[in-house]
Amino acid sequence: MHQTRPRVALFVTCLVDLYRPSVGFAAIRLLEAAGCLVEVPAAQTCCGQPAYNSGDRATARDLARRVIDTFLHYDYVVVPSGSCGGQIAHHYPGLFEDDPEYRARAETLAGKTHELVSFLADVIGTAEVTARYEGMVTYHDSCSGLRELGIKAQPRRLLAAVDGLVLKEMEDAEVCCGFGGTFCVKYPDISVRMVSDKVQNIQATGADTLLAGDLGCLLNMAGRLHREGAPVKVRHVAEVLAGMTEEVAPIGEAPAGNGAKA
Amino acid sequence: MVQVTSPAFKQNAHRALQDAGLQKALGKAKGAFLQRRAAAVAALPEFERLRDIGRDIKNHTLANLDHYLEVYAANVEKAGGKVHWCSTAEDARRAVLQICRNAGAKTVTKGKSMISEEIGVNDYLEAQGITPVETDLGEYIIQLRKEHPSHIIAPAFHLNREDWEADFRRAHTDLDPNRIFHERRDILTEARSRLRQKFLAADVGITGANFLIAETGSSVIVTNEGNGDLTQTLPRVHIVLASIEKMVPTLEDATNMLRLLARSATGQDFSVYTTFSTGIRREGDLDGPEEYHVILLDNGRSNMIGTEFQEMLRCIRCAACMNHCPVYGAVGGHAYGWVYPGPMGSVLTPSLVGVEKTGHLPNASTFCGKCESVCPVKIPLPKLMRHWREREFERHLTPATIRTNLGLWAWFAKRPSAYRLATRLGIGALSLLARAPWKKNRGAFRRLPLAGGWTQGRDLPAPEPGGTFMARYAKARRQRRT
16 A cells, blocks of 8 residues: 555745745645655755746756756655646746756656646546535636646536535636736736736625635735725635635734734 | 837836726727637637647748748739838838839828838828828727827727717817717718728728738738728729738638638638739729739848747737737737737837837736637747747846846755745744734735835735744654654
């Protein structure tokens, strides 16, 4: 039995590491429940996407090489983000067009790298979760996950298995929220307009909770919802699927009680 | 000549976002385009395969462009036409002027053409005493307003019906004050009545071309108003303005491309008028010009061949990318600051005008990828915008603060231990700040030094208390071991 458990490396992502550790723990919980042997390589930092999308190809390649070397020997690499997952699974090979050795390694890594929810739904075949969530949720499709990795039905399928949860689709769920990495601070006027449109669609559903699979988008939407004083709870989809919502306050909200939890 | 205001993109965008009329127009027009395209695509099961075919036709043509240009030119001449090879906008303007002068032209009618905008031919002709008259409804109003198109197939995308009415009442001084302009039809009727005598009086008709067909030497235009046909049929001289990448090898290729174009552009199965023009009027023809000229414009395009931007030359100007772009939808076309707006413009404009002036354009994208997903010839627009960012970075055109921050971040990201330490300290400090006694909501920041870009329109959620994931994970592992 032990030998058949796939060895899965968790690529935590910078934002989860810094901003929302619970998503990482939720991922571990879900993967272990699905029978995976989960490891978190200590040498990981960032997938390099900020450099890649800023035109700094040399830095993007340096960081990609580090990720490839660190993660290549696992059965799978799982990422709780469509954006960072897409960077590894979709963009890495193209970074090494003139380097056949790393090109091959990048392609191997790309083939075994998956976004968390699609890994559970498509690779492992998870159909049931034990979580319970009383509420009406709406789900935002993050761009990279949707268009680079084809993530659309998977989170909805798993959310349907959560007891008590009702999903209410929003208008334009597939339209960008305006985050776009550094775009949101380079072009704040346009970004805020886009996230305001998004927030309008979220509120129009009457849902009390917004879920998505990418922390960047979630921070952006939570930030705007808060600014508008909208009473919508914002969470990463993994927190709900792992049944962790009692353990951590929604994004952008103060923890119940006083101060930090260990 | 269209001024390049792309360096002021941020200011342009800011103004556009505050412009209530523009915002109203954008909201209305956009929805209609999206719904019609979606319906047209859903009704054609082989649409996805057709996109591959379109991509392949264009790739093949571009790989053999010199050959097809020669075949095309030979066939134009065979049909009694003349090809004017123009490597710059200036060459093209001069060629047009010369033809008009030879024809003794006082007025020229014009069908819709973005190449006309690119070479700025209207102002040029006017300065030489020749009056250009735009006959496409949208172009007509834009000309009345002395503006430039804000969209490549719907030039007046930024206007509302009230604007049309006001402009007509201002420009058509003999207009009955009781005339009603409730619907598009009312506007069309008024414009048509004004244009009728212009069509008849024009000495030269200028059109664009959606495609050039090598095997027959034909040019193809599509319109929904029929103005293009009147423009090219009634005057004695027909000038076609076309850039070199409009080429397709055969008639059959052209029909495949037309199927893609109409659906992607307006959601029609086919445009109302699709007109093939081949050379001059032959004996026995019912109509056709005495002279047929093709202004074949390069203007920087051949420099794109063999570079990472070659794929951009597949573009058939359907505007699906801008119709679906949330950034275009927010700021409209004029903010982009030159002829071609939206995602296709953000790749093409730096190629034609230079990235020094237009660096904002490929940066003002979230890379959401919607444009690529609707492009009828599968141009990887985000990838090409990223290539422009790379060129900017290589040439140190990226702003210094971004370069510095990126360099600092990269230094840490390459050194996991230093990264762990720095992030622990940084997040620790931010968490402390979040719990400051004067803060009402400990879960988020309303303002934060150096984070103005973020906080001007949204709160910044505070990090989850308890430290970074990596620190907590390491601690939990240590506890498990002991």
